[in-house]
Each structure stands twice: as structure tokens, then as C-alpha cells.
Amino acid sequence: MSQIISNNETxxxxxxxxxxxVLPYKKMGYWQPDYQVKDTDLLAMFRITPQPGxxxxxxxxxxxxxxxxxxxxxxxxxxxxxxxxxxxxxxxxDQVPNTGEGTKTEAQYFAYIAYELDLFxxxxxxxxxxxxxxxxxxxxxxxxxxxxxxxxxxxxxxTFQGPATGVIVERERLDKFGRPLLxxxxxxKLGLSGRNYGRVVYEGLKGGLDxxxxxxxxxxxxxxxWRDRFLYCMDAVNKASAATGEVKGHYLNVTAGTMExxxxxxxxxxxxxxxxxxxxxxxxxxxxxxxxxxxRQNDMILHLHRAGNxxxxxxxxxxxxxxxxxxxxxxxxxxxxxxGTVVGKLEGDPAMIRGFYDTLLDDHTPQNLEHGLFFxxxxxxxxxxxxxxxxxxxxxxxxxxxxxxxxxxxxxxxGGTIGHPQGIQAGAVANRVALETMVMARNxxxxxxxEGTQILQDAAKWCGPLRAAIDTWKDISFNYESTDTADxxxxxxxxx
Amino acid sequence: xxxxxxxxxxxxxxxxxxxxxxxxxxxxIKYALGKGWALSVEYTDDPHPRNTYWEMFGAxxxxxxxxxxxxxxxxxxxxxxxNHYIRVMAFSSVRxxxxxxxxxxxxxxxxxxxxxxxxxxxDGRNIRYTIHxxxxxxxxxxxx
Numbered sequence: 001m002s003q004i005i006s007n008n009e010t011x012x013x014x015x016x017x018x019x020x021x022v023l024p025y026k027k028m029g030y031w032q033p034d035y036q037v038k039d040t041d042l043l044a045m046f047r048i049t050p051q052p053g054x055x056x057x058x059x060x061x062x063x064x065x066x067x068x069x070x071x072x073x074x075x076x077x078x079x080x081x082x083x084x085x086x087x088x089x090x091x092x093x094d095q096v097p098n099t100g101e102g103t104k105t106e107a108q109y110f111a112y113i114a115y116e117l118d119l120f121x122x123x124x125x126x127x128x129x130x131x132x133x134x135x136x137x138x139x140x141x142x143x144x145x146x147x148x149x150x151x152x153x154x155x156x157x158x159t160f161q162g163p164a165t166g167v168i169v170e171r172e173r174l175d176k177f178g179r180p181l182l183x184x185x186x187x188x189k190l191g192l193s194g195r196n197y198g199r200v201v202y203e204g205l206k207g208g209l210d211x212x213x214x215x216x217x218x219x220x221x222x223x224x225x226w227r228d229r230f231l232y233c234m235d236a237v238n239k240a241s242a243a244t245g246e247v248k249g250h251y252l253n254v255t256a257g258t259m260e261x262x263x264x265x266x267x268x269x270x271x272x273x274x275x276x277x278x279x280x281x282x283x284x285x286x287x288x289x290x291x292x293x294x295x296r297q298n299d300m301i302l303h304l305h306r307a308g309n310x311x312x313x314x315x316x317x318x319x320x321x322x323x324x325x326x327x328x329x330x331x332x333x334x335x336x337x338x339x340g341t342v343v344g345k346l347e348g349d350p351a352m353i354r355g356f357y358d359t360l361l362d363d364h365t366p367q368n369l370e371h372g373l374f375f376x377x378x379x380x381x382x383x384x385x386x387x388x389x390x391x392x393x394x395x396x397x398x399x400x401x402x403x404x405x406x407x408x409x410x411x412x413x414x415g416g417t418i419g420h421p422q423g424i425q426a427g428a429v430a431n432r433v434a435l436e437t438m439v440m441a442r443n444x445x446x447x448x449x450x451e452g453t454q455i456l457q458d459a460a461k462w463c464g465p466l467r468a469a470i471d472t473w474k475d476i477s478f479n480y481e482s483t484d485t486a487d488x489x490x491x492x493x494x495x496x
Numbered sequence: 497x498x499x500x501x502x503x504x505x506x507x508x509x510x511x512x513x514x515x516x517x518x519x520x521x522x523x524x525i526k527y528a529l530g531k532g533w534a535l536s537v538e539y540t541d542d543p544h545p546r547n548t549y550w551e552m553f554g555a556x557x558x559x560x561x562x563x564x565x566x567x568x569x570x571x572x573x574x575x576x577x578x579n580h581y582i583r584v585m586a587f588s589s590v591r592x593x594x595x596x597x598x599x600x601x602x603x604x605x606x607x608x609x610x611x612x613x614x615x616x617x618x619d620g621r622n623i624r625y626t627i628h629x630x631x632x633x634x635x636x637x638x639x640x
Contacts, residue, residue, distance in 0.1 A: 178597055241545055
């Protein structure tokens, strides 16, 4: 990787710096290649596609400037402040491998920027994001801009509550250890009456799933108002719990138009004895933080559906990487977040998804470029957030799911449960048998990646529902190329 | 009689599989020991889903690293309480976990009557739910 050579434009100081007019951002102090990063700095890494002919360092400085103190022209009022401190500093610009001349992609650059901790209000994702992704994404100087990763200093993390419950306590409350949790989203996602909806919940849970789930757009519509859904679902949950002797749950989606209404729905879920509620990412960062505080206060697990994220996280050149959303959501305090399946119907490169999962679950994530983790991150004992794998997965992929995703994950088989030819309970049995069989085989030291299909076939000899599931979905896979892939691969020997 | 697909209480990691053989149990013990976890044996005659504290058949075996020795403890518990629920648990003491990491049932009563759901009608259409274990109608030790 080649470091862009600085063209010796130095920062101006004193009178020269503050003369009225327009000065390049680099000369205003937003480009400091010699800057020594402090442990308390917040670091951000952007992928920049400059306008043709623009100097990448100047563009990086512009991003640093516009995401901190700068405006388009020099202002003398800077001199009333400790402005050197508050200026964000672009300190490193690297050309992205396999971009620019001789490649199919126009030149892109990774720009590293350091922000002083005092720039941000404690405990506020809204304040943090208003700076980091506030104005900069619309700047004319950049053709496209993507926030790839952030390093959040420990001091700042300590101002956040973090996940209301966390993976460890969630497992203790549910009494479920040593295996992934199993769930399913109620289908069809729209149109069922409360009574019919609860039927699906009951069958899935009684059959052997741990959780059933509302979908992101089930709120309170003409075909089913929210109180009906909550009442019928909780009857289903409790009846299934009695039928199996297990703790069961249904993610009751409390997403609504106002905070007042969300609190009202959450209170009702609590009154009915639900262990878990659900919100959508589209309610906004502040609303998410408020619901996380409520969840901590009310012994509630908080599930987050990432509705809307792909509008800005999927394309590689613009928006923000999902790993940044993972970081913000762990800080904001959700207990579950949809983070990809690798093998299912939604976007997901295995190495990238490993990076998301590690971000949600690790006490400490080392830098790992192959997984897209550009910074080391100490999580400062913030609770762990359970990743959820949902979308187009089925029992026949269990060995792949367990290998890619590990134990700390909720595997959600919606169609793979409800679409089972022998019924919903049979669908749940197939998934649970496949899961327990694979966990047992892995623990016994078997090579589940290579023997997985045979392990499932053997279990299907004594488990009819698993037999039927494998026969129905054996050829279903979603092999599309991912758009969000690593820029660094272990074997690459790219030369420039 | 329980009416779920297996007709048994399905707590634990492996309740949907056929009962574990001693060879299978030993393999799971080895897996846990390999991870540095301590194993323990617990039993109960009250399998209510929220009955967290089953009786300990001795403290977790922090210092016993021999799978055969641990299997012997499991089998001693089975001999002593042949008609109780018995589970093997693993505990991790690693920072950030410090919690159980495995739990699987290795013994059950011959007949599992299961649970009834008691619905108490309250305000409006609200219902308060109680999961009642049929077995606990009898005193401890006389249930199965």
C-alpha cells in the first residue's frame, strides 16, 4: 500500500492563518501527518473518492475540518478558542488497494482522522454522529464518502450504558447455555389477525424454538392492532412454556410514531410478563438509547431489527460500514442486532460478518484488516450484544451456520420453520434437532464443515421432520457475490 | 403427560437428541475440560423453567480434570437419585463470561407429568399466567 507523498504544503500559523478569505483545509491545520494519536482520541477511518483532480490529502483535511470545527472560510473567532485542540486532524491517507489507474475502480483513499474527546457529549450517539456523519457526506469536494470504522476511546465508552441485558445475563435468564438460540419470524409478516398470529407463535415455540419474532413492519395496523397481538402472543408464549418446561419468548415490536407510544407498548409487554421487546433501527439513535435505559430498568431484553441499514451500509463507496452501526448499537444499549447469516438471502461476506460478530461480542477486538477491523478496540467491559442471523436460512445449512457464526447467535429460521411440509411444530423440531446434533458433533471433535451433511443425514434417519426439511430445501442456497467485501485478503501481493 | 413433540421437559442443550450414552457424556466432558471449564452435577424434582437453583451434587469440580472421575460423579448422582432430573453444567471463570457455559440433562424421571398453565383473569382482557409443575403438588422427595 502506498502512502501519498505530502506536497510540502505546510500549515499556516498566526496572522497568516486567520486573514479573512478562503484557505485550503490543509493549511488551516486539518492535515497533520506527524500527529501523535492519543489514547483518548476518537479515531475514524473514511473511504474517500475525491472529485477528479483533487488532492486526496486536501480532501481528507476537508472531511476532518467539516466534521469538527471548520467552515468554508476563515473565521477570526477561532482565536477565542483552544482551536488547535478542537480541530480534527487527518493524519494518514493511503490509497485503497486495487483502485485507481490500471484497475476497474476509480482511485479511492483511506483517510484516518483523530478527534479530541472534548468534541463529543458523553452518552450521546446523536451528538457523536452529528459530527462524524453530519455535514461531510454531502460535501462537493468528495464524489463519494464512506465511514469504514471507528476507534472509540475507553473514556468515552464508559459514558454509555451498553446493552441493557447482555449475552451472559440473557442466557442466565433464559436458562439456555452452550448452543445458539433458535428463533423464527412470524409469517406472513402482514395480514394475520391477532388470534391467527398467536397460533404461529404457539406452534413454533411448542415445537422447540426459543423465540418467535414480530417483523420490522408489524406495529399496529388495520388487520391487527398492537394490544391484540400482545395479548394473543403472550398466551402462546406461556402455553408453550408450560408445554415444554422451557423459558420462551416472543419479540414484541414496540416501534411506534412517538416515544410516548413506545413506552406505553413496552409497559404493556412487561405487564404481560414478556421477557423481550423489540424496536427497529429506523426509530433513531436517541429513541434507541431511551428504550435501552427503559429495558435495563425493567429487566427486559431489547431486540433491534436493523430495518433501513442497507440504504447506507451496502454500497462500498458511499455511506457507512455496518461494523460502525454495530459499534454504535452496542454503545446505545441493544441486546440483539441482526448482523448477517453469511449463507442466507441477505448481503454478507463471511470475513466481513465475522468482523461484525467480533465487534458485538468481544471484550477486546484486535485490528484485523481481513475482517475489515481497521482499529484495535477495547470494549471497557460493556455488555455483549447478541448477533441475530435471519433471512433465508434452513436446517440443512446448520454445519455452515455453526462454523461461521459460533454459539453466541440467535439463528432465525422463519420460512425454514413455518414453511415445513409437515407443519410449524415439525419445522421447529427439525431445526432444533439439526442444531443440537451439530453442537454435539462439534464438541465431540468432529469436522463438521466437511462431515456436516452426513451428520444431518444420520440424524434424519431417526428424525422424520429433519428428513422432510432436508428433502424440501436441500438445493436452496443464495450464491450471489457480496458487494461489501474486504479490501485486504491474506494472500494478496498487490503492487502499485 | 406432556404433549410437546418429545413428550419430555426440553431444557438443556441436548434434550431433542436420544438419551446420551456414557461415551457421549464423556466426549462432552472432555470438550468442557479442554476449554478450562469446571463441571458440576445438579439434581431436582422441581423442573419449573424458572427454578434456577437445582440441588448441587457436591460443589463444581474445579480441580478434577479426569473425565472418568467426573463421569463417576454423574453416575453416583444417578444411583442416588434415579428418578430425579439430573443435569451436567460447565462454568467458565473467564472475565466477561463468569457464568454457566454448558447445561444438559443426563437423567429424568420415568414419567414426566409436565406443567399446567393457570390463567388468572384480571383487568379487561389481561391475564396473569402461572406455570404450575404438577409434580410439586407433592412434597420434595415424593414427587416422581
